[in-house]
Amino acid sequence: MKKTLIIAIAGILTFSCSKKESQKTDNNSDSTKTVDSINEARTKINDSIKALNSKNRFRDFSGSHKFVYQNDSSPKYSGSINFTKIEGERDNYTLSGDIKSGKNSVILKGFVQVLSPKSMNFTGEITQSISENDNGKSYTRKGTKTFMSKDGGKTYRLQDMVNGSGFVDYIDIHF
Structure with a gap:
């Protein structure tokens, strides 16, 4: 009985560990996608700020x-x-x-x-x-x-x- 109980616990631990690893990989790829989309949005905002800061306040004398x-x-x-x-x-x-x-x-x-x-x-x-x-x-x-x-x-x-x-x-x- 003890042997069966130990085998059952080892099986449960093995199954639960492998499931967590696959979830962790998915979270990493999701977080990378999130970071990339945030960086893309920040780049657009920074570019628009740069364009506004280079726009003349007064007329163009060129x-x-x-x-x-x-x-x-x-x-x-x-x-x-x-x-x-x-x-x-x-x-x-x-x-x-x-x-x-x-x-x-x-x-x-x-x-x-x-x-x-x-x-x-x-x-x-x-x-x-x-x-x-x-x-x-x-x-x-x-x-x-x-x-x-x-x-x-x-x-x-x-x-x-x-x-x-x-x-x-x-x-x-x-x-």
Whole structure:
């Protein structure tokens, strides 16, 4: 009788153990599927957030625009300037442009961050060589400079207006 009872208990334990193992394998594959679907949903959410964070708050300035230099003793010089949107960033552009007229030149190169519909910060270099200023001596403005608009965003003017000769320069970007 004891032998039969021991055999019966061993059979029950063997049967119940093998059943649990098969259930455990099914749970692992189900949990893997669940984790994968959660990761897929998170990726979609993160992609939509990234797209929203790279969308401009202000208008798009991308493209080529008119770039103008003038001071009290010189005629107006015109050139072009190109705004290239930095991919994945909000209201940030690389900027490069120049004005060349004979021996006179103004070159802008750097980075622009639009702060409001009427204000943008430029970080980079503005190099100018104007014959009416110290006989064409080169003058470079470096660092962060502000461009402001007083006409609703049609024209932005550099606010650091005094050049190396002590004269006022008007450096404008027209949109």
